Amino acid sequence: MKTRAAVLRDIGKDWEITELDLDPPRAGEVLIRYVASGMCHSDDHLRTGDIPVRYPIVGGHEGAGIIEETGPAVDRLKAGDHVVCSFLPVCGHCRFCARGMSNLCDLGALLISNSLPDGTFRFHGDGEDYGQMCLVGTFSQYAVVSEHSVVKIDDDLPLEAAALVGCGVPxxxxxxxxxxxxxxxxxxxxxxxxxxxxxxxxxxxxxxxxxxxxxxxxxxxxxxxxxxxxxxxxxxxxxxxxxxxxxxxxxxxxxxxxxxxxxxxxxxxxxxxxxxxxxxxxxxxxxxxxxxxxxxxxxxxxxxxxxxxxxxFGGGNPFEEIPRMLDLYRAGKLKLDELITTRYRLDEVNQGYRDMLDGRNVRGVIVH
Ligand SMILES: NC(=O)c1ccc[n+]([C@@H]2O[C@H](COP(=O)([O-])OP(=O)(O)OC[C@H]3O[C@@H](n4cnc5c(N)ncnc54)[C@H](O)[C@@H]3O)[C@@H](O)[C@H]2O)c1
Ligand SMILES: [Zn+2]
Ligand SMILES: [Zn+2]
CATH class of the missing domain: 3.40.50.720 (NAD(P)-binding Rossmann-like Domain)
Structure with a gap:
């Protein structure tokens, strides 16, 4: 299928909106339609080169959306589920996950190539493979993501607010x-x-x-x-x-x-x-x-x-902290709606980051 996405092609280049080909989900993967994505400063570090990554890359790592389709061998998630993406993948089995330090999961090593855990890419364009920021790439209408990056949430939570618990809030x-x-x-x-x-x-x-x-x-x-x-x-x-x-x-x-x-x-x-x-x-x-x-x-x-x-990730375990933040939000003990200063369309991503750097936003959010 096709999807529109904001990508970076190299250090120092602005965001570019482009249409990419997206492969269907393989084993252990899901196709997500993103609804909203927070504009965290870490994506700007990709633009400046402060975070080393392989280019080209689809940006965005603070997102929420709805599962459209699941690949083989996915039994924890199903089409229609509302989800938040964790910006850190969690395998559940490596030495660090096993010790309750899943923010340090060995899959984090993939944050340089930003491929999926099997080492291959789902986004392609002009004969090139595109990585996806933090394995999620939330500055895209659709993405295929490992279930290691996906936390199911309740259907009634507003997805714009929920997106923020993928990174900045926890x-x-x-x-x-x-x-x-x-x-x-x-x-x-x-x-x-x-x-x-x-x-x-x-x-x-x-x-x-x-x-x-x-x-x-x-x-x-x-x-x-x-x-x-x-x-x-x-x-x-x-x-x-x-x-x-x-x-x-x-x-x-x-x-x-x-x-x-x-x-x-x-x-x-x-x-x-x-x-x-x-x-x-x-x-x-x-x-x-x-x-x-x-x-x-x-x-x-x-x-x-x-x-x-x-x-x-604040020293916490993503699959524990993400639901905990949403429970606190529901209880009125954590403000999320108040954190969103400005909403942008995907093609306004450069303006959104200029506003962040100019101090105009607590958080800007792309609404797809
Ligand atoms: N460690 C992690 O897990 C993790 C996760 C997400 C983001 N980050 C990083 O955290 C940082 C903050 O991200 P963000 O999205 O909140 O960025 P942001 O740009 O939204 O906020 C940064 C704030 O710092 C302020 N600032 C600049 N210079 C300052 C100074 N000298 N003294 C005090 N304040 C100053 C800015 O005015 C701005 O309000 C970034 O470096 C980001 O990459 C780390
Ligand atoms: Zn972030
Ligand atoms: Zn692990």
Missing amino acids: TGWGTAVNAGGVRPGDTTVVYGIGGVGINAVQGAAAAGARHVIAVDPVAFKLEVAARLGATHTAGDAEAAQEIVTEVTRGVGADQALITMGVVTEETITSAFAAIRKGGTVVITGLGGLGKKTIQLPSFELTLFEKQLKGAL
């Missing part, structure tokens, strides 16, 4: 709750209030943080953060440090969570300075490929037992 929430281990009474700083960071704010507030300090140079982001759980806002790391010093009486923050678009040494240094003895810095945002962004005094790391860690 990533941000888990950065605070899982990786950061926020506890009632904590002081938590969040650097970068985009589609990921706003959910670190929501997660920290839900976990009972007494002070949630949102840091972003864009005033509009800070307004949204204040509505969704931030107790304090700051335009830069220096202003955040003053607030931390004041509200903790000089002790320091329990957590400093880095969710900015392109991570810098400067912010990591500020975050490390902001935490208390035994506090935790979590780095969830990505820095440029190969850039050395960490230069810290190990003296302080050792004597103050400060901790610094990375987090992928």
